[in-house]
Every structure is written in structure tokens, then in C-alpha cells.
Amino acid sequence: MLSAKSLFQEILDNDESFALFCSIAASGESQGGWENARIAALVPETQRDLAPKITRHGADEDKHGRIFNALLKKRGLEPVPVPPDTDYTMLLERNGIGLAHDKLERDEPLTVQDIVTYLAHSRVTEQRASEQMDLLRKHFADHPDVGRAVKMISNDEDNHLAYCHEELLRLAYAGHGRAIQRTLRECALTEIRVYRDVSLAVMAHMGRILGWPKPKAALLAAGIHAVYLYERLGGWRRTVSLRMPERRNALGGPATPEPEAA
Ligand SMILES: [Fe+2]
Numbered sequence: 583m584l585s586a587k588s589l590f591q592e593i594l595d596n597d598e599s600f601a602l603f604c605s606i607a608a609s610g611e612s613q614g615g616w617e618n619a620r621i622a623a624l625v626p627e628t629q630r631d632l633a634p635k636i637t638r639h640g641a642d643e644d645k646h647g648r649i650f651n652a653l654l655k656k657r658g659l660e661p662v663p664v665p666p667d668t669d670y671t672m673l674l675e676r677n678g679i680g681l682a683h684d685k686l687e688r689d690e691p692l693t694v695q696d697i698v699t700y701l702a703h704s705r706v707t708e709q710r711a712s713e714q715m716d717l718l719r720k721h722f723a724d725h726p727d728v729g730r731a732v733k734m735i736s737n738d739e740d741n742h743l744a745y746c747h748e749e750l751l752r753l754a755y756a757g758h759g760r761a762i763q764r765t766l767r768e769c770a771l772t773e774i775r776v777y778r779d780v781s782l783a784v785m786a787h788m789g790r791i792l793g794w795p796k797p798k799a800a801l802l803a804a805g806i807h808a809v810y811l812y813e814r815l816g817g818w819r820r821t822v823s824l825r826m827p828e829r830r831n832a833l834g835g836p837a838t839p840e841p842e843a844a
């Protein structure tokens with residue numbers, strides 16, 4: 583039967599598909615790490631309490647990148663080039679979501695609106711990360727090779743999501759509610775489209791590597807389109823709601839170091 587678990591098991595069992603999976607994941611994580619490190623360096627004076635949390639956010643993402651690379655190494659594999667059509671982080675940036683890399687490369691302080699943009703972008707993408715890692719944790723928490731990594735990353739992504747809720751609510755109380763709602767909506771509607779396109783691309787690459795028969799590939803593509811339809815018809819709203827999280831100040835400390843060999 584075709585399930586998320588059997589699909590991921592198949593990807594995990596083949597060296598080539600596993601290398602592609604880890605390489606895509608590592609690249610997305612380290613781009614996130616770079617972006618957050620730059621944002622932390624450019625935080626405006628009025629938001630300076632946020633800087634250590636953004637630094638921690640970036641440190642976590644960098645750590646996730648290293649964990650995925652360590653998983654490859656453990657299996658004696660090298661990272662492979664990431665096909666551009668599977669590069670979620672780059673495609674989001676190209677679609678105008680989050681802060682443009684040009685802006686982050688300059689040495690000018692950001693504005694509060696930029697911080698809203700960063701947090702809204704993170705609110706939406708961390709929802710995705712948290713849901714995906716949750717799915718992996720559900721099925722692979724006890725897996726001998728990837729279990730520890732999956733549990734750690736999943737826990738971190740839940741922290742990131744909690745942090746975004748808390749900080750966006752703080753800014754909403756400070757009078758930025760409208761800007762937050764508008765930015766969240768824009769982000770969410772673009773993100774679901776980019777996520778659909780990236781999912782189709784990843785599945786097409788995996789299908790070629792694993793030699794999936796046409797009907798299987800078609801069924802998977804139909805599933806991805808169905809998810810998009812659900813999200814477009816209202817599912818996207820789950821990624822823009824704001825609720826005070828149970829875990830407060832989730833990023834208020836140093837990053838926990840990764841286990842030695844992932
Ligand atoms: Fe991450």
C-alpha cells in the first residue's frame with residue numbers, strides 16, 4: 583500500500599534517494615541558518631531583545647543541516663547537488679516571501695516591518711517543518727539510523743513554531759496586527775503553491791531514481807494536487823492563526839548540541 587511511511591522507507595532504503603533526500607534537507611536548513619544569522623545581526627534597536635532568539639533559531643537550523651550531512655556520512659555517502667526545482671527555501675525567496683537575500687547582504691539595520699516579515703515567513707514555514715518532522719517522528723522515532731536525528735529536529739521545529747506564535751502575538755499587541763495578518767496571508771498563499779511544486783519535483787526525482795511505475799507516480803502527483811486543493815480551499819488558514827503557545831520563550835537559551843554522530 584502507498585503510505586507516507588512506505589514511501590519514506592523506500593527513500594531511506596536506497597543510497598541514491600537517501601543521498602538526495604538528505605542533501606535537499608541539509609541545503610534548506612543551512613540556507614535558513616544563514617538567513618537567521620544575518621537577520622540577528624541587523625535587528626533594529628527597538629527589537630534588540632529578539633536578537634539572541636533569532637541567533638538561536640539560526641544556530642538550530644545550522645545544526646539540522648549538519649545532522650543531515652552526518653546521516654549521509656554515517657552511511658558512507660557524499661552530498662549530491664540539489665536540483666533547483668526542489669530548492670524550497672530558494673524558491674520561496676525568489677517568490678518574494680521572507681526577506682530578500684540582497685537586503686540581508688547589505689549592512690543596513692532592518693525595520694520593524696522587516697521583523698514582521700521574517701516572523702510571518704517563519705510562522706508559515708515552521709508550521710510546514712513541524713508537521714513534516716512530526717510525521718517522520720510518528721513513523722521513524724525508533725529507527726536505528728535516523729530515529730535520534732528525527733526526534734531532535736522535530737522537537738526543535740516545534741520550538742521554532744512556538745517562538746513564532748509568541749513573538750508575533752507580542753508584536754500584534756504592540757499595534758502591528760494588521761501588517762502581521764496581511765503578511766501572513768501573503769506568505770501562506772505563496773508557500774502552499776511553492777510547496778506543491780517542490781513536492782512534485784522531489785517525487786519526480788525520487789521516482790526516476792527508484793524506478794516507480796507510471797501509475798504509482800501519477801497517484802502520488804494526484805495526492806500532492808489534492809493536498810494543494812485542500813490547502814487552497816482553506817487549509818492554509820491553519821498556518822496563519824496565532825495562539826499563545828504552551829512552551830513559552832522556547833528559544834530563550836543556547837542551542838542544544840547535536841548528538842555526536844547524529
Ligand atoms: Fe530546521
Ligand SMILES: [Fe+2]
Binds near residue numbers: 708711742
Ligand atoms: Fe525551524
